[in-house]
Amino acid sequence: MTRKQPSMLFAALCFFILLGTHGGAAYSQPHYRLKAGGFGGDAITSWPVYIAQEKMLLAREGIQLDFTRSYDQMRALIGGSFDIIVDGISTTSLAAEKGADIVVVYDLSHRPSEFISLGRNIYKLADLEGKTIGIGRVGTVNHLLLKQNLSKNGVDVGKISFRTTGGSNERFAALYNGQVSATLLSTAHAFRAQQEGFQIISLAKELVFPWTYIVAKRPWAETNSDAVIRFLRGLHRATSWLYDPANFQEAVKTLTKAARLDETTMAWALKASIETRVYNLDKPDVRMLQLAVDWYVSQRLLPKAFDAKFVIDGRYYDAAVK
Numbered sequence: 001m002t003r004k005q006p007s008m009l010f011a012a013l014c015f016f017i018l019l020g021t022h023g024g025a026a027y028s029q030p031h032y033r034l035k036a037g038g039f040g041g042d043a044i045t046s047w048p049v050y051i052a053q054e055k056m057l058l059a060r061e062g063i064q065l066d067f068t069r070s071y072d073q074m075r076a077l078i079g080g081s082f083d084i085i086v087d088g089i090s091t092t093s094l095a096a097e098k099g100a101d102i103v104v105v106y107d108l109s110h111r112p113s114e115f116i117s118l119g120r121n122i123y124k125l126a127d128l129e130g131k132t133i134g135i136g137r138v139g140t141v142n143h144l145l146l147k148q149n150l151s152k153n154g155v156d157v158g159k160i161s162f163r164t165t166g167g168s169n170e171r172f173a174a175l176y177n178g179q180v181s182a183t184l185l186s187t188a189h190a191f192r193a194q195q196e197g198f199q200i201i202s203l204a205k206e207l208v209f210p211w212t213y214i215v216a217k218r219p220w221a222e223t224n225s226d227a228v229i230r231f232l233r234g235l236h237r238a239t240s241w242l243y244d245p246a247n248f249q250e251a252v253k254t255l256t257k258a259a260r261l262d263e264t265t266m267a268w269a270l271k272a273s274i275e276t277r278v279y280n281l282d283k284p285d286v287r288m289l290q291l292a293v294d295w296y297v298s299q300r301l302l303p304k305a306f307d308a309k310f311v312i313d314g315r316y317y318d319a320a321v322k
Contacts, residue, residue, distance in 0.1 A: 033066065
């Protein structure tokens with residue numbers, strides 16, 4: 001062995017030691033694989049989750065998220081199929097009222113992500129008195145929030161007929177064909193309605209209401225608190241990333257694939273969501289949930305109220321964003 005060889009071996013050894021202590025630091029943290037479920041990429045409130053995945057903000061926290069599109073996610077969570085879910089206020093409240101041992105760890109959105117679309121020859125909300133509005137189903141939260149919004153704007157809802165019309169496709173068709181004078185539409189259909197010349201009004205501009213939560217079973221969250229904190233940190237950073245104007249075009253391209261919308265529709269939808277502050281960055285609000293629960297009871301959506309402070313646990317949020 002020549003004199004140069006020991007020197008070369010020593011240098012190589014030092015390089016790998018440095019790599020292990022510095023360059024490999026990102027891989028030395030714990031790794032968690034979470035089974036998650038919730039609304040698909042076409043749902044505005046799920047977009048921060050998709051950004052957190054696609055921009056590797058969860059991976060940097062050691063989180064591998066196996067996300068499944070589901071609209072029965074609460075049942076799957078309670079049954080053990082999911083570790084953590086993205087779910088709406090209605091299902092979360094119903095589960096909590098029935099005694100499910102669940103915990104809200106993050107408030108993803110507290111603004112509705114739907115639009116009121118006015119029909120032809122309807123120029124203001126007051127023009128809807130004596131007319132028919134198409135809705136998905138009578139007695140749902142969307143229906144009741146719409147009534148609340150109309151009343152707040154001085155409309156006598158007793159003079160309005162609400163007709164069950166089906167999903168957004170059917171509601172848009174009913175509006176387009178003049179069968180209803182207004183309806184609630186999801187983002188993509190609201191954009192299409194605007195393109196067709198219909199006036200649209202965002203509910204998010206008018207209402208602040210618990211809309212979408214991150215929920216887990218309490219025993220699982222307590223046992224896996226580090227994983228929950230890391231997941232929330234990545235999600236919070238993804239939401240902040242979405243609100244940064246410098247990331248808008250990149251966000252549009254990223255979310256277009258997830259939502260399966262064209263880029264023009266996605267750009268409009270994301271712009272509207274950002275401008276109306278659909279995504280929440282603040283700590284889960286116990287008082288806001290309690291007001292929503294009490295309102296649910298008054299509207300007979302819940303048989304009885306529950307104490308919101310036993311459902312929301314803000315400690316995970318505090319640890320994630322400190």
